[in-house]
Amino acid sequence: MPFWRKKRQARHGGTKDSNQEAAAKGNKAGPSSASNPEHASGDASLSRRLDRIQQQLDLCSDVIYRQFVLGTGQACVLIYLRGMISQPSVQNFIMRSLQAEAKELEGDDIYRFLLDDKGLAVSQNKVVTDLNAALDAVLDAGALLIVDGDPRMLTFSISAYPTRSVSEAPNESVIRGPREAFIEDLEINLTLLRRRLKNINFKCEALKVGTETKTDIVVAFIRDVAKPGMVDEVKRRLSYIDIDGVLGASYLEEAIEDNPYSPFPQMQYTERPDVVAASLLEGRIAIIVDGTPIVLLIPVTLSMLLQSAEDYYQRFVAATWIRWIRYIFVLVSLLLPSLYIAITTFHPEMIPSQLLYTLAASREIVPFPALLEAFIMELAFEALREASIRIPKAIGQAVSIIGALIIGTAAVEAGIVSAAMVIIVSLTGIASFIIPHFDLGLAFRLLRFPIMFLASLFGLYGIACGLILIYIHLINLRSFGEPYMAPLAPLVNSDLKDTLVRAPWWHMRKRPPLTTKNHTRQTNDSRGWAKKKGEGN
Template structure:
């Protein structure tokens, strides 16, 4: 594939361009100065027929040297004489000798440096004021494997990797339509990270896509090392505890979101792809909800909603009832709790904070420790510390059980970034419960609900389907209705293309 590339728009101004000259020495000196003290930079001198001089420049370790030898060096060195009588130029060599699938040509030294840093090789020839870019990037990368953070019992086993080309291809294999558009950006003054915006033309709302493009184009930063950088830079409300973009390392999940009118943002160097706009209900949905029959998916989804409530409110309710509202508890249960807490020197709030902080510390330690021992340390540590704390009279046995149930419930939330939000909001609710009792919990829930109603994800309400209420979207909020009942796409798609399947299909 041949294409001519000029200077990348938005990276250099017209006055800063330095054009290639016909002097090979001048061009090489410029590159030698740019790559000074770069011991992995390779400058290979070449001599073709008729004493034509050339220099091949690339970085060792990030190019496919075997492909470079077989598709570039051998054809040029062995068969260049066949073109010599015609006074060949760079274009002739590119079209008639080089057998690479993708090449391009550049005329500015800045673009030349960028292409080398991207992992390509460049060929400079004496007497020509343009250089040939050889797309042989091939740094060692992890192969496609099963996703680690989104494991499923039933569903595809392929997961994204750190190569953006591989990730885009995995989605292309699932959506074989010319409507799937990919817009490329290069973000980061120093890292020059490749970022790809994907959306379905004719399904995604044009105003949402235009807003995403505007936000991506406005990013000015020295480097992008992970998609989390972009997430923070383009979200609507950076001070909200709730994520306004989802991330996934599953190609099937990204493909399904694109078909619903959402967009996806791929970032070079990370297997996590951003998806948006999003809402609260999608944070509770898991991949298997749509791969299993709808009755099973509905049951599991209702269970997750209940456990999310437990993870958020259970410690607060325990603190409020044992501190201010003992009359709400059955007499037998109240006597049991009172007997367990008789020797505890701390109020319920301090007791809960001690156990919650200890549990969060063990969970964080389990993540940081090696995988072979991390899980064992976190589980055994919780058991040992909990038992020791009870025997020492620091916390009561009911509090250990409450914190354990809360921790287990938080693990059932499918999306890690949303689970962290729930865990974080649990602490202010505990303080409100310890100070004001049930009134404080109600006030906290009211403030959270008010924030959720006002929250937006790329202009779309965070509680869409409920506030504002949309009947066709409520079919996939708490209850997952059969596929033959979900005939329309969500509100993130264009009004002119809402139909998902034939309207008269009855299953």
């Protein structure tokens, strides 16, 4: 059971001891300005505040302390992290203004000058009095100004750390679609979404998660499209996360999903801004994490995970055909080795005579049963696939292809496996790469092994039992309360136009009803011009 659900149950029906324990845990939270007199606000001494900051940031060689005198004669210090802020901005827009342009001001007017539009040419600044807040601003790529004799402190947001440039998505490439992909910078990722959603109802709520990393995350949604209850549920689950650090979106995914023990992913991840924008327009919610190019989309269904961005940039006839091919090979990746084991072991009468003679001749020198033979080849293929990921890219592809050819050929010649099994495993491996979502493909790869075991024990009956168990699990699975098998179970006829087929855009007038409160996608028929033209003729 996820911990957010345990905490919800404890909140509504917990015992007295558990409530006292929760209260004690809340009292042991991080120090605040009220409980920690060392960080109490109101101290106007520059030297004392500087000593406290230096004690907190000791053994930090990248912290810069620039002490100087203002034009008013007041001593001050500017604190920032080397490499995290823009040095030209510090020198040209802060230092020069403070030293040269504030000569005629009185001491009590210095902050009026600093916050005035005619003062510092830095737009994002904030006055703080709590030393904890000041330290957080420094660690969050900001600059901190402390003036002697004034308890207020001023923080500047002039971050300029190195980031990766926007490039093409390496794992979700398309032929006709846009080439932009998310990067590790949160602000740039939000900008990529803003370019596509020029709407006042596009909302981005910022949160911080991680007691040590204090990672910035954003919950993005379209207010007049997304369900308010779904947005509140996402924020509620995120509020329960109590971890030292969040270094990627997967940290949040494992913490807030409905069933953490299911092999099937209950959230969709993507690195494409157009996919996120399209999902938001359907009423779904995006979780954007600073420091990772991966964005989480919730809720999700099995049919969504089997869709590709390419489906919506090709003509609907071709996209429907490709989608059918994808569904067929999903079944191939799950069942082909099991069907081979079941038929050759229990049901040889189902095989044509000529093919049966060929299979029997190829298996005559193989010393292992079909199950062990399939396990050996599947594990070897999984090892080659994992090795191709870890090997450097310059030689990874060559090593994986040559390794597969050499191992397969040598295994057949040595009589360890049959040639038919090599073909079966190769087709299964190719089919698993057709699945657009990597985690979903991994789930089918994991389920392939227990179904192979059932096929070796009970034949086709065992395969049928395994499929029934998987189907029961999928029927009961939920993604943030929404059915995982929708719109097939429960059946939603209006959504079938974007499940088994990809209907043309002018025909998809409604949004998915399970994920949105605003069902209207388009009010008029986009092909209305053709009807009017026909009427005119």
